[in-house]
Amino acid sequence: MKNHLRIGTRGSALALAQAAWVQQQIQGRYPQITVDLEIIKTTGDKIQDVALAKIGGKGLFTKEIEMAILSGEVDLGVHSMKDVPTEIPLGLVIGITTVREDPRDAFISRKYRSLAEIPLGGRIGTGSLRRRAQLLHLRPDLEIVPLRGNVDTRLRKLTEADLDAIILAAAGLHRLGRAAEITAILPETQMLPAIGQGALGLEYRQDDAVTMELLEFLDDPETRVAVAAERAFLARLEGGCQVPIAAMGTLKKGELFLDGLIGDLAGSRIYREQLSRPPAAAADLGQQLAETLLKRGGAQILSEVYGRVFD
Numbered sequence: 001m002k003n004h005l006r007i008g009t010r011g012s013a014l015a016l017a018q019a020a021w022v023q024q025q026i027q028g029r030y031p032q033i034t035v036d037l038e039i040i041k042t043t044g045d046k047i048q049d050v051a052l053a054k055i056g057g058k059g060l061f062t063k064e065i066e067m068a069i070l071s072g073e074v075d076l077g078v079h080s081m082k083d084v085p086t087e088i089p090l091g092l093v094i095g096i097t098t099v100r101e102d103p104r105d106a107f108i109s110r111k112y113r114s115l116a117e118i119p120l121g122g123r124i125g126t127g128s129l130r131r132r133a134q135l136l137h138l139r140p141d142l143e144i145v146p147l148r149g150n151v152d153t154r155l156r157k158l159t160e161a162d163l164d165a166i167i168l169a170a171a172g173l174h175r176l177g178r179a180a181e182i183t184a185i186l187p188e189t190q191m192l193p194a195i196g197q198g199a200l201g202l203e204y205r206q207d208d209a210v211t212m213e214l215l216e217f218l219d220d221p222e223t224r225v226a227v228a229a230e231r232a233f234l235a236r237l238e239g240g241c242q243v244p245i246a247a248m249g250t251l252k253k254g255e256l257f258l259d260g261l262i263g264d265l266a267g268s269r270i271y272r273e274q275l276s277r278p279p280a281a282a283a284d285l286g287q288q289l290a291e292t293l294l295k296r297g298g299a300q301i302l303s304e305v306y307g308r309v310f311d
Contacts, residue, residue: 002210004034008065008074011039012150017175018200019078022098025218033214038074040065044083059085060241062203066092069204075211076204081196081227082169086235088203095212096202097227099220101171103198103248105131105191106182108158109165114184115139118164125157125166129265133244134191135167136267151176167191171198192246192261192272195230195239199223222251225279229258232286237262237298243305247289249282256282260289262298265305271296 005026009019016037023035044060059066065077066089081097088094112118115138122139125147126132132144145163147154151172158166167186173179202218204211226249239245244263249256256279261272271293277285294302294310302310 001030001033002075002214003032004036005076005211005214006036006038006074008038008040008068008077010042010045010061010065012045014151014172014176015078015080018080021175022078022200022202022218026214029217030214038068040068040074066203075208076202076215079201079203081199081201081231082194084196084201084203085240086231091206092203093206094201094203096215096219097224098200098202098218100223100226101174101198102185103193104170104188105186105193105197106168106170106173107165107184107186108155108168108181109183110158111164112183115165115186115190118142122164123162125154125161125163128167128194129241130194130244130246130263131167131191133263133265133267133270134246134261137263137270138190138267140267151178155181169194169197188248188259192259193248195234195245195247196227197248199227201227225256225282226250229256229282229286229289232283233258233260233290234286236287236290237294237302238306238310243302247286249285251279254279256285258285258289260286260293262293262301264301269297269301271298271301 007019009015019037026035042061042064061083062079068074069077070091107115120141123143123145125145127146127148135142154166170185173181202215229249230247233247237245247260249258255276257274257276259274263270273292275289299310
C-alpha cells in the first residue's frame with residue numbers, strides 16, 4: 001500500500017476542480033494516504049490565442065502530463081476524456097473512467113432564453129468545430145465567433161465581445177459550481193456532444209499495479225463502456241479537433257446505443273446515425289457506426305478536411 005500519491009493536472013480552474021475531486025475521493029477512501037496535486041503546463045495551455053484546429057497535433061492537453069507519469073514525477077494524471085487522443089503512449093493506460101457528469105452542451109446568454117430566440121445574424125461564441133458545424137446546420141444565418149480560453153475567460157467574453165450567446169460543456173460548469181450560468185441545456189438531438197465529454201479518465205503506468213488497485217473503486221462500468229464505444233468511433237475516423245465529429249453512448253435496458261455524427265466545416269452536410277449492440281461489443285459498435293457514416297458520405301468530408309483520400 002502506498003502512503004503518498006501525486007496527481008498530475010493542468011492548472012486551469014476546471015482541471016484543478018476535477019483533480020481535487022479525485023484527490024478528495026481517494027483521501028476519503030484511504031485516510032492514511034497523502035494525495036498531492038502537481039500542476040503541469042501543457043501545450044494547449046501555453047497557446048491561448050490560436051484555435052485548436054489550427055494548432056494541429058494530438059495530446060495538446062495531455063502529452064506533458066503523460067511524460068511526467070512515465071518519468072515517475074507523478075503517479076497518475078486526471079484528464080477530461082474529450083481531450084485524450086485515441087492512442088495512449090506505450091507504458092501507460094487509462095485504467096479508470098469515473099462516473100460521467102452531464103455530457104451535453106450548455107447554451108449561455110444574457111439576452112435570450114434559447115437558441116431559437118436569437119435573431120437573424122446573431123453572434124455565438126465557440127472554439128469547437130463540432131459545435132460550429134451543428135449550429136450552422138440548424139441556423140445557417142448565425143455568425144460563429146472563435147472563442148478560446150478557460151471558462152471564466154469565455155464567460156467574460158460573452159459580454160466584452162458583445163456576443164448573443166456562447167456554448168460550453170455543461171459538465172465543466174457543474175464541476176466549477178457555476179451551473180447557475182446555464183441558460184438552457186442543448187439536447188443531444190440538437191447538439192451531439194464531443195467524444196468523452198463529461199467523463200474523467202485516470203491515467204497511470206501500466207506496470208503500477210498498486211496505483212491501479214487503489215483507484216479501482218472510482219471506475220464506473222457504464223461510463224467506461226459508453227466512452228469506449230465513442231473512442232472506437234473516433235479512432236476509426238482518425239478524428240481530432242480539425243473535423244466536426246461527435247458521438248454519445250448510452251446504456252438502456254442492458255443495450256449500448258451509440259449516436260454518431262460527421263459534418264463538414266460549414267455545417268451544410270451532416271451525416272448522423274445510431275446503432276446498438278451489447279455492452280461487451282463497445283469497440284465493435286464504434287467501428288461499425290463509423291463505417292456506416294463513412295459510406296453515407298462521411299468519407300468524402302474527411303477526405304476534404306484531411307487533404308487526402310480517406311477510406
